Amino acid sequence: SQQGEEDPQALSIQEGENATMNCSYKTSINNLQWYRQNSGRGLVHLILIRSNEREKHSGRLRVTLDTSKKSSSLLITASRAADTASYFCAPYRSNDYKLSFGAGTTVTVRA
Amino acid sequence: EAGVVQSPRYKIIEKKQPVAFWCNPISGHNTLYWYRQNLGQGPELLIRYENEEAVDDSQLPKDRFSAERLKGVDSTLKIQPAELGDSAVYLCASTLGRGVYEQYFGPGTRLTVT
Numbered sequence: 685s686q687q688g689e690e691d692p693q694a695l696s697i698q699e700g701e702n703a704t705m706n707c708s709y710k711t712s713i714n715n716l717q718w719y720r721q722n723s724g725r726g727l728v729h730l731i732l733i734r735s736n737e738r739e740k741h742s743g744r745l746r747v748t749l750d751t752s753k754k755s756s757s758l759l760i761t762a763s764r765a766a767d768t769a770s771y772f773c774a775p776y777r778s779n780d781y782k783l784s785f786g787a788g789t790t791v792t793v794r795a
Numbered sequence: 796e797a798g799v800v801q802s803p804r805y806k807i808i809e810k811k812q813p814v815a816f817w818c819n820p821i822s823g824h825n826t827l828y829w830y831r832q833n834l835g836q837g838p839e840l841l842i843r844y845e846n847e848e849a850v851d852d853s854q855l856p857k858d859r860f861s862a863e864r865l866k867g868v869d870s871t872l873k874i875q876p877a878e879l880g881d882s883a884v885y886l887c888a889s890t891l892g893r894g895v896y897e898q899y900f901g902p903g904t905r906l907t908v909t
Contacts, residue, residue, distance in 0.1 A: 785837025
């Protein structure tokens with residue numbers, strides 16, 4: 685399975701601090717995506733990094749990808765209470781057009 | 796632009812009863828997905844449609860689950876009969892086409908089977 689596996693399972697930080705979560709996967713991918721899910725809501729796409737990219741930024745988000753280690757990381761800088769959510773990485777393999785989600789990292793930002 | 800619409804948002808049924816979920820994807824999106832998300836887990840793909848054709852239903856439990864996407868727009872996912880283990884959130888997602896990677900998710904239907 686190419687399912688992404690996030691680490692840690694849960695993370696609690698103070699507002700203003702940075703949050704880092706990691707993702708590992710097993711097979712070759714076309715790209716890797718990160719999604720956010722607020723409590724009781726659907727998933728929202730955050731950022732996509734292609735297999736030939738090593739780092740990508742979007743606002744307060746920074747994603748890295750190391751295809752040799754089959755791993756990715758998501759950094760949220762200067763966290764806010766609104767960042768409290770579950771974050772999922774989803775490797776994407778273009779030959780079957782599937783996203784494979786892990787169990788996610790639950791981030792709690794304390795005021 | 797309206798997002799992916801799902802209804803109902805919540806459903807409580809007794810086991811062995813039938814249940815149906817409805818999804819209206821973003822206008823113009825040809826690819827539609829149904830996922831199931833168990834508590835504390837990520838979404839798992841049940842079925843993928845390209846227009847009205849189910850191109851990947853390998854993960855759909857076909858003994859009790861069925862789906863359709865008439866005219867390649869709205870879609871319905873049905874469970875008959877429901878079992879206790881079917882309690883989960885059922886998510887619908889859509890994207891422009893199979894070569895477009897970002898998926899747009901609806902709010903989901905939370906199913907509780909008692």
